[in-house]
Amino acid sequence: MTNQAQALNVNITSRFWTRYLNMTVENALPYQWRALNDEVPVDVPEGAAWGENGSQFSHSLRNLRIAAGREEGVFSGQPFQDTDVSKWLEAASYALRRKNAGLNVDELEAHVNEAIELFEGAQDEDGYLDTKFELDLPAEKRFKGLRWSHELYTMGHFIEAAVAHYEVTGSKRALDIAERVANCIGHNFGDGEGQVHGPDGHPEIELALARLYEATGERRWLDLAAWFIRVRGTDPEFFDEQDAAGGPQFYTDLHMPLKYFVQDEPILDKQHAEGHAVRLLYLAAAVSKVGRLLNDQKMLDTAERLWTNIVKHRMYITGAVGSCQVGESFSFDDDLPNDLVYGETCASVAMLFYGKSLMETKPRGSVADVMEKELFNGVLSGVQLDGTRYFYVNPLEADPAASKGNPTKAHILTRRAGWFDCACCPANLGRLITSLDQYLYTVSNDGKTVYAHQFVANKTEFEDGFTIEQTQAGDEYPWSGDITFHVSNPNGLDKKVAVRIPQWSKDYTLEVNGEAVELPVVDGFVTVDASAADTEIHLVLDMSVRRVRASLRVRADIGKLAVARGPIVFCMEQVDNEGPLWLDGMSADANVSESYEPDLLDGVEVLKVKGSRLESPTDDQYRAVDAPLTEREETLTMIPYYAWCNRAEGQMQVWVRETK
Amino acid sequence: MTNQAQALNVNITSRFWTRYLNMTVENALPYQWRALNDEVPVDVPEGAAWGENGSQFSHSLRNLRIAAGREEGVFSGQPFQDTDVSKWLEAASYALRRKNAGLNVDELEAHVNEAIELFEGAQDEDGYLDTKFELDLPAEKRFKGLRWSHELYTMGHFIEAAVAHYEVTGSKRALDIAERVANCIGHNFGDGEGQVHGPDGHPEIELALARLYEATGERRWLDLAAWFIRVRGTDPEFFDEQDAAGGPQFYTDLHMPLKYFVQDEPILDKQHAEGHAVRLLYLAAAVSKVGRLLNDQKMLDTAERLWTNIVKHRMYITGAVGSCQVGESFSFDDDLPNDLVYGETCASVAMLFYGKSLMETKPRGSVADVMEKELFNGVLSGVQLDGTRYFYVNPLEADPAASKGNPTKAHILTRRAGWFDCACCPANLGRLITSLDQYLYTVSNDGKTVYAHQFVANKTEFEDGFTIEQTQAGDEYPWSGDITFHVSNPNGLDKKVAVRIPQWSKDYTLEVNGEAVELPVVDGFVTVDASAADTEIHLVLDMSVRRVRASLRVRADIGKLAVARGPIVFCMEQVDNEGPLWLDGMSADANVSESYEPDLLDGVEVLKVKGSRLESPTDDQYRAVDAPLTEREETLTMIPYYAWCNRAEGQMQVWVRETK
Incomplete structure (x- = not known):
C-alpha cells in the first residue's frame, strides 16, 4: 500500500x-x-504546569x-x-x-x-x-x-x-x-x-x-x-x-x-x-x-x-x-x-x-x-x-x-x-x-481499491477522476448511522470501494444501488464493485446503546460498566447528576432512553439510564455489616465523553458501578 | 489526669x-x-529508597x-x-x-x-x-x-x-x-x-x-x-x-x-x-x-x-x-x-x-x-x-x-x-x-481509678501496693477474648479498676468475683470497685468474625468488605489464594470458619471464607455485555494483616469484593 x-x-x-x-x-x-x-x-487553573x-x-x-x-x-x-x-x-x-x-x-x-x-x-x-x-x-x-x-x-x-x-x-x-x-x-x-x-x-x-x-x-x-x-x-x-x-x-x-x-x-x-x-x-x-x-x-x-x-x-x-x-x-x-x-x-x-x-x-x-x-x-x-x-x-x-x-x-x-x-x-x-x-481514505497499491474507512461526510475527488461523496441522514454521524457513499466513476475504471463495518456495530444493513446485499466482511471491510459510472452504497449501522465490560484482567474496571453508542463513549458529569457519582449504579440490562439535543453542548446525544443510587442506613467510617445497603431508583444522565467539562466543574466518570 | x-x-x-x-x-x-x-x-528490594x-x-x-x-x-x-x-x-x-x-x-x-x-x-x-x-x-x-x-x-x-x-x-x-x-x-x-x-x-x-x-x-x-x-x-x-x-x-x-x-x-x-x-x-x-x-x-x-x-x-x-x-x-x-x-x-x-x-x-x-x-x-x-x-x-x-x-x-x-x-x-x-x-494503664488524677485499657497480659505493681495481674485463657488475646484481671489491694485503698469494652465487641460478659454483673459502659469503660483485698474481674469479649463496610463517603471501598476478628484486621495473600485477588469475592453473610494455627506465622488465627471467584466467558479487553459474568465457588483464605509478606511475595488485599 x-x-x-x-x-x-x-x-x-x-x-x-x-x-x-x-x-x-x-x-x-x-x-x-x-x-x-x-x-x-x-x-x-491551579495545578496546571505553567x-x-x-x-x-x-x-x-x-x-x-x-x-x-x-x-x-x-x-x-x-x-x-x-x-x-x-x-x-x-x-x-x-x-x-x-x-x-x-x-x-x-x-x-x-x-x-x-x-x-x-x-x-x-x-x-x-x-x-x-x-x-x-x-x-x-x-x-x-x-x-x-x-x-x-x-x-x-x-x-x-x-x-x-x-x-x-x-x-x-x-x-x-x-x-x-x-x-x-x-x-x-x-x-x-x-x-x-x-x-x-x-x-x-x-x-x-x-x-x-x-x-x-x-x-x-x-x-x-x-x-x-x-x-x-x-x-x-x-x-x-x-x-x-x-x-x-x-x-x-x-x-x-x-x-x-x-x-x-x-x-x-x-x-x-x-x-x-x-x-x-x-x-x-x-x-x-x-x-x-x-x-x-x-x-x-x-x-x-x-x-x-x-x-x-x-x-x-x-x-x-x-x-x-x-x-x-x-x-x-x-x-x-x-x-x-x-x-x-x-x-x-x-x-x-x-x-x-x-x-x-x-x-x-x-x-x-x-x-x-x-x-x-x-x-x-x-x-x-x-x-x-x-x-x-x-x-x-x-x-x-x-x-x-x-x-x-x-x-x-x-x-x-x-x-x-x-x-x-x-x-x-x-x-x-x-x-x-x-x-x-x-479518511487509504488507497490500495494498485490504485484499484479505495478504503473509505471513516464515517466523516465528505466529497472527494481522486486524481483519476473517481469521486466519492459520503452523505449522512438524520442527525448525522456520530448520532445517526445512516450513511451513503455516492461513487462516481466517469471513466469506467476498474475500481472497488471498501467500506468499514465497525466492530462495535453488531448488525448493519448494506444496500448497493438500492438492493440489499450480503457481502463478506474481510479484515473489517465489505468491498463493493464500483466500476460502473455510478454506484450508491447505503450502509445503516446499528447505533443502539451498548453497555461495555472490560476484561477481568483490568482491575480498575471490575464491577463496572461503561456505556457507548456508535463510536461515542459516554460519561456522567456531576452537573447532570447529584453525586458523589461513585454511588450511582446501573445494571447490564438497564433501560436507556436516548435523544439528540441540538442545543446542548453544540448538539449531543443524551442518554437517560434507569439506574440507582447506593444508600446506607448508617454513617460510621467503618462498621460491622448490619443493616444492608439499599439502592434507591435514580435516572442517570450521560453525555458524550468528549464534551465533558464544558459546563460546571464537578465530578466525572466513564465507568459506572454495575448493579444486579 | x-x-x-x-x-x-x-x-x-x-x-x-x-x-x-x-x-x-x-x-x-x-x-x-x-x-x-x-x-x-x-x-x-528494588524501589526502596536507599x-x-x-x-x-x-x-x-x-x-x-x-x-x-x-x-x-x-x-x-x-x-x-x-x-x-x-x-x-x-x-x-x-x-x-x-x-x-x-x-x-x-x-x-x-x-x-x-x-x-x-x-x-x-x-x-x-x-x-x-x-x-x-x-x-x-x-x-x-x-x-x-x-x-x-x-x-x-x-x-x-x-x-x-x-x-x-x-x-x-x-x-x-x-x-x-x-x-x-x-x-x-x-x-x-x-x-x-x-x-x-x-x-x-x-x-x-x-x-x-x-x-x-x-x-x-x-x-x-x-x-x-x-x-x-x-x-x-x-x-x-x-x-x-x-x-x-x-x-x-x-x-x-x-x-x-x-x-x-x-x-x-x-x-x-x-x-x-x-x-x-x-x-x-x-x-x-x-x-x-x-x-x-x-x-x-x-x-x-x-x-x-x-x-x-x-x-x-x-x-x-x-x-x-x-x-x-x-x-x-x-x-x-x-x-x-x-x-x-x-x-x-x-x-x-x-x-x-x-x-x-x-x-x-x-x-x-x-x-x-x-x-x-x-x-x-x-x-x-x-x-x-x-x-x-x-x-x-x-x-x-x-x-x-x-x-x-x-x-x-x-x-x-x-x-x-x-x-x-x-x-x-x-x-x-x-x-x-x-x-x-x-497499658492510665491512672486518674486522684489516683483512685486505674484504667486497664489494653488487653495485653501483664502483672503490674503500682507504687501504692496495688497490683493488677491480667491473664488470658485459651489461645490468649488477640485470638481468644477470655480475660481476667486479678486485682490485689492489700492496703484496702479506695480504688477502682476501669476495664475497656471495645467498640468492636458487640456482646460481652462480665463477672466480678465469679458473679455476672451488668455495669454501665461510660466512655467505653465499665468501672469495678476494687477496694477489697482481692477482686477478680472476668471479661469475655465477643470474638466472632466481623464483616466490615466503610462509609459510602470512602470511594475506594464501595462494593467491598473487610474482615476483622477482635482487634485484628484480616487480609488475603496470593500465597494462600490463586489470584488475581481482585476476582475473589464474598457476601456479607458468607460462612467463615476459623482456626488457630500455632505453627503458621508464629501462631495466627486463619479464616476460611466461603466465597467465589469472578469468571468471564470472553477475554476481549472491552466488549459489549453479552454473556453474563459468573461466580465460581471458592474458599478464600485470610490471615491477620500484620503478618502479611512473611512468606512468598505476591498480591495482598484487605478489602474484598462484595458479592450478593
Whole structure:
C-alpha cells in the first residue's frame, strides 16, 4: 500500500466535523497565535504546569524574533519552545485549505508567512535551526546533550510544518528552510568519524524526515530516518557519554530511566509499548512509515507488535494511552486506573499518525476502529468546544476534591487550561483537526481499491477522476448511522470501494444501488464493485446503546460498566447528576432512553439510564455489616465523553458501578 | 489526669507480646546496631529508597565517632542521620528492663553505654549536638536553615533517648547531655533579641522538651515546648527569610508547601490533619501533652479536634494514616485509596504517642480502641516477624506487578527492606515495642481509678501496693477474648479498676468475683470497685468474625468488605489464594470458619471464607455485555494483616469484593 494514489481533494461536509474544523480555523488557531505572540493573558487553573520561569507568556514567537535579529532580548521557555510555533504553522498551513469551504483565512495566511519569515531569519548559515541553542548556548554545544536537548525534535517539527506548507500551498519557501535543516542534520549525524552516533531523546525527526522524503523524493532523507530508527537503543551509554563529555544538560531535576526515552534497548527488539507515551508513539509511527517505504520487515513487524500490545492491553476505552503520570508513560499490561491515568492528548493524536501509517501498510477495520475511537473520544476530549482551552491529561474519572486534595492526582485537571508551560497539546490538536481530510481514505497499491474507512461526510475527488461523496441522514454521524457513499466513476475504471463495518456495530444493513446485499466482511471491510459510472452504497449501522465490560484482567474496571453508542463513549458529569457519582449504579440490562439535543453542548446525544443510587442506613467510617445497603431508583444522565467539562466543574466518570 | 501515679513496674506476660518483645530485644535491636555500625550488608528490594549518596551503609555511628574525635572521616547520610542512633538508644534503654524477664541484655547495655559516650564526645561546648552541622557546616550556619535542617528534630530525639535511659537506669549521664542540649536550644530560641523566632521544619523537640520536663521537673523545658507550639505557623515567611539570609539549604529538589511542614497557619487554629503525617502527629501529640501539663484549653481543643478528624475521616481500617505518597502526607477527608496509601509505620507509631497523651487528659474507650487498632495492625505490619526487615509504607492492597510496573505505586514495597536511606521506621518500631508497658494503664488524677485499657497480659505493681495481674485463657488475646484481671489491694485503698469494652465487641460478659454483673459502659469503660483485698474481674469479649463496610463517603471501598476478628484486621495473600485477588469475592453473610494455627506465622488465627471467584466467558479487553459474568465457588483464605509478606511475595488485599 502507498498513499501515492491519495485523494487529490477531500472536502469535509460533515456537520459534526465542519463545526470542529471551522472552530479550529476561526477560533482556536487565531487564539493560539495570540498566545504564542504573548498577546493574551491565558487562564490556567491551579495545578496546571505553567511558567517554568514564572512567566505568564509563551515567548515562543519572541524567541524567533530575537534569533532573527528583529528584536532584542533573551531566550525564554522550554528548550523546545520553537515547536509551539512549528506545530501551529503546520496546523495553520492545513487550515488554509478551508478557503475552499468559504472561510476567510487572510489573517491566518499572513501569520503563516510571518512565521516562515521568522524561521528563515532565525536559521543559522549551516542550516541549524533551534533558538534555544542559538540564543543561549555556544555553537560547540550543539547536538552534545541529546538526552534532553530536543534539538532534533524541534527541527523535526519545523520540517513537518514545512512539508505541510508545501503540500497545501505549493510554495517552496518553508521547504527550502527544511531541506537546509535536514542537510545540517545529515551532516552532523551518522556512522562517520566526527559524526554524532545516537538519537535525540525525543523521537520526531524520524517521522519528519520520512515526510520530507515523500514531499521531495530525496532518498537520503528516508535513509537518514531509517538510520535514526536503527541506532535507537543500540547504545544505552550514549546519553551518559554526552554528559560525561561536558554536553549541555537540561531538566537535571528529572531522573528518567532510559526506558522513558525509548533508548533502553533497540526499538526494533522492543516487545511492549513502554516509556514516555508520546516518545514511543512518534517513534512507532515512524517505524511503521519507514518500514513501509523501505519494505523493511523487521520495522513492519515492530510496528504491528507494539500497536497490538497497546490496543489489547494498554489503551483505555476512550482511546487514552499512558496510564502513569510519572514520566507521562505507559505502565504495564492491563494497568488502566481511571483516576490516575495520564492519557495525554498528544498521545491520542499520535495514535492517529500511527494508525494512518498502519492502514497504508495494510488496511484493516480493526485499525480504523481505533482511529475512530481516538478521534471521537481521546482526541476531542482534549479541547473545549470553542477551541480555546485544553486538556493535557484526559482522565476517565475526575473529582475536583481529589485533584486539589491529593497531589497524586494533581495532574488530573477538572478545568481545561488556557495554555501550558509545555504547550504541546493545543497545536497538536490543531494540526490533527485541520488535516482530518488525510485520515479518511487509504488507497490500495494498485490504485484499484479505495478504503473509505471513516464515517466523516465528505466529497472527494481522486486524481483519476473517481469521486466519492459520503452523505449522512438524520442527525448525522456520530448520532445517526445512516450513511451513503455516492461513487462516481466517469471513466469506467476498474475500481472497488471498501467500506468499514465497525466492530462495535453488531448488525448493519448494506444496500448497493438500492438492493440489499450480503457481502463478506474481510479484515473489517465489505468491498463493493464500483466500476460502473455510478454506484450508491447505503450502509445503516446499528447505533443502539451498548453497555461495555472490560476484561477481568483490568482491575480498575471490575464491577463496572461503561456505556457507548456508535463510536461515542459516554460519561456522567456531576452537573447532570447529584453525586458523589461513585454511588450511582446501573445494571447490564438497564433501560436507556436516548435523544439528540441540538442545543446542548453544540448538539449531543443524551442518554437517560434507569439506574440507582447506593444508600446506607448508617454513617460510621467503618462498621460491622448490619443493616444492608439499599439502592434507591435514580435516572442517570450521560453525555458524550468528549464534551465533558464544558459546563460546571464537578465530578466525572466513564465507568459506572454495575448493579444486579 | 496525670501519669504521676503511673505504674511502677509493668511485667508483660502476654504470649503474643512477649514474642514481639523478646524478638525486638534479642534480634531486632542487635541487628539494628550492626546496621548503624555498618557491620551488615542490608538487603533492600528494588524501589526502596536507599543510599542518598550511593552508600550501602548507615554511617550514623561513624558520624558520631568522627564528631567525637575517635575516627577520621567525613559526614555521610541524611542531615538527621544521628536520630537513627538516638532512637535506637531510646529503644535499647527500654529494652534493658527485659533483664527482669530473664533476658541477657549485657551486650545491649554495652552498646547503650557506647552510644551515650559517643554523644557525649560529639557534643559541642555550648551543648549543640548534631554531627551533620558539626562536621559539614561552619558554626554560624546553625539554626539558620530550619526548613530542612532537622537540627531540633535531631536533638529532640536525643533528649527523648536520654529521658528513657534515665527513667530505666536512674543514671544521669545521658540526661546531663540532654540538659546541655536543651540549654543550648533555650539560649538560641525565643522572643528575645538575637534569638531565632521560629520552629524546626520537623516537629519533635516539643514532645522531647515536655518529656524532659517530666523527667527533671524543670519548668522552663515545658515553657520552651509551649513556645515552640505557639510559634508554629505564625510566621509563614520564616523559612523563606532564613533562606534569603543565606541559611543552609537541604533537599533543594523537594518543593514542599508550608502545609507539609505544618507551618502554613498557627497549629492551634488548624481544623484538619494536613501535611506530612509524621510531622503533624508528632506535633499534635506534643500539643496534647503540653496542653495537659499546662491545662491550656486551646491546646487541648486542638489535640481533640485533629484526632477526631483523623479517626473519623483520615485513617484506614488498619490504623494506617497518610493517604498520599507525595509529601508522605494526609490528603483530604475520606480519601483512602488502598493501593496508593502511604501509611508510614512511623505515623502509626506516632498515633500511639498521641493516643496515650489523650488518654492521660481524659480516658476514653474510643481512643484506646484506636491505640489497639494501631498496635495490632498498622504498627506490627511494619516489621517482619523476626524483626529484621521493615516496611516504611503499609498498603491495604499490593501487587508486585503494579509496584514494579507503575511508578505511581513504586513506594508500595511488596517485600520488607533490610534498611532504608531514611531509616526512621525501624528504630521507631523498636522504641514503641520495648516501651509497650507504658501504654497499658492510665491512672486518674486522684489516683483512685486505674484504667486497664489494653488487653495485653501483664502483672503490674503500682507504687501504692496495688497490683493488677491480667491473664488470658485459651489461645490468649488477640485470638481468644477470655480475660481476667486479678486485682490485689492489700492496703484496702479506695480504688477502682476501669476495664475497656471495645467498640468492636458487640456482646460481652462480665463477672466480678465469679458473679455476672451488668455495669454501665461510660466512655467505653465499665468501672469495678476494687477496694477489697482481692477482686477478680472476668471479661469475655465477643470474638466472632466481623464483616466490615466503610462509609459510602470512602470511594475506594464501595462494593467491598473487610474482615476483622477482635482487634485484628484480616487480609488475603496470593500465597494462600490463586489470584488475581481482585476476582475473589464474598457476601456479607458468607460462612467463615476459623482456626488457630500455632505453627503458621508464629501462631495466627486463619479464616476460611466461603466465597467465589469472578469468571468471564470472553477475554476481549472491552466488549459489549453479552454473556453474563459468573461466580465460581471458592474458599478464600485470610490471615491477620500484620503478618502479611512473611512468606512468598505476591498480591495482598484487605478489602474484598462484595458479592450478593
